[in-house]
Amino acid sequence: MTAPHAISVHDIHKRYGDRDVLRGVSFDVPRGQVFALLGPNGAGKTTLIRILTTLIRADSGTAHVLGHDLAREAPRVRELISVTGQYASVDEELTGLENLVMIGRLLGRTRSAASERAGELLAEFGLTDAASRRVGHYSGGMRRRLDLAAGLIDSPPVIFLDEPTTGMDTRSRGALWDVVTRLAGQGKTVFLTTQYLEEADVLADRVAVLDAGAIVASGTAADLKRQVGSESIELVLDDGTTVREVTDGDPERVREVLNRLHHRGRVVRTFSVQAPTLDDAFLALTGHTTTDRKLP
Numbered sequence: 001m002t003a004p005h006a007i008s009v010h011d012i013h014k015r016y017g018d019r020d021v022l023r024g025v026s027f028d029v030p031r032g033q034v035f036a037l038l039g040p041n042g043a044g045k046t047t048l049i050r051i052l053t054t055l056i057r058a059d060s061g062t063a064h065v066l067g068h069d070l071a072r073e074a075p076r077v078r079e080l081i082s083v084t085g086q087y088a089s090v091d092e093e094l095t096g097l098e099n100l101v102m103i104g105r106l107l108g109r110t111r112s113a114a115s116e117r118a119g120e121l122l123a124e125f126g127l128t129d130a131a132s133r134r135v136g137h138y139s140g141g142m143r144r145r146l147d148l149a150a151g152l153i154d155s156p157p158v159i160f161l162d163e164p165t166t167g168m169d170t171r172s173r174g175a176l177w178d179v180v181t182r183l184a185g186q187g188k189t190v191f192l193t194t195q196y197l198e199e200a201d202v203l204a205d206r207v208a209v210l211d212a213g214a215i216v217a218s219g220t221a222a223d224l225k226r227q228v229g230s231e232s233i234e235l236v237l238d239d240g241t242t243v244r245e246v247t248d249g250d251p252e253r254v255r256e257v258l259n260r261l262h263h264r265g266r267v268v269r270t271f272s273v274q275a276p277t278l279d280d281a282f283l284a285l286t287g288h289t290t291t292d293r294k295l296p
């Protein structure tokens with residue numbers, strides 16, 4: 001028998017009132033991979049994480065973590081996972097070190113074992129210098145890293161991160177990306193949700209795109225980018241309107257866009273070349289942008 005996948009999701013449905021938030025979601029995450037669920041606000045990402053971490057139940061469908069059925073073996077699943085949400089859950093009144101020691105003690109470690117593990121994690125997450133500072137004085141990025149460290153005291157094999165870098169500046173985002181890369185290097189399976197195409201591209205072995213509760217595309221980031229195109233141009237016209245087009249680095253396609261605007265008598269004020277955004281991906285994959293479609 002082959003070893004079960006780290007995460008296996010089959011035909012999950014979830015409805016709130018008359019709103020179908022998840023509409024038959026299925027995918028597998030092999031062990032030791034980083035999997036990114038990419039989608040805009042309200043797509044259903046947090047709802048799916050809450051289901052997979054046993055906080056809420058799906059209306060129908062099945063899901064397994066390392067072969068354990070979420071519906072029948074929730075306590076076992078909880079031993080195998082850690083989950084870090086969008087809001088830090090550590091105590092602001094305590095120092096970083098005190099927070100981790102306290103959680104270690106709650107998990108049944110002796111004081112010296114808890115301190116030792118806390119020291120290891122603080123070092124691993126670049127927080128040693130801030131160990132004896134109160135968390136209330138940490139930056140958002142430092143808190144998020146401490147929060148993630150708090151979930152890793154017992155070194156669970158499967159790690160869920162809900163939008164781990166939303167609202168972070170570029171430096172904190174880079175620091176968190178390093179942490180995720182290191183966890184993957186240790187053989188952990190990481191499931192993360194994100195609104196950033198670039199984040200999925202940098203971190204994930206496989207990406208699934210969630211749109212209004214359904215997976216509309218999945219594959220490697222390279223597969224996805226092939227469908228989306230590698231480059232877009234953004235033009236601001238003299239009346240202030242913005243035009244974006246995927247051009248894939250092809251000068252001919254840039255010329256076509258400029259000619260078209262010229263024939264329509266439009267004057268281009270500025271011109272920039274950009275990597276595709278989540279909006280470009282959505283437009284290419286679904287025919288609509290992230291904002292022009294509401295849930296059914």
Ligand SMILES: Nc1ncnc2c1ncn2[C@@H]1O[C@H](COP(=O)(O)OP(=O)(O)OP(=O)(O)O)[C@@H](O)[C@H]1O
Nearest residue numbers: 016017021039040041042043044045046047048295
């Ligand atoms: N407990 C709830 N009761 C009713 N509706 C809910 C509940 N939780 C989520 N929803 C709705 O389900 C939809 C999906 O929400 P969800 O939080 O899963 O999206 P998301 O992709 O994580 O977005 P975000 O990036 O905003 O967290 C939203 O329209 C939300 O309003």
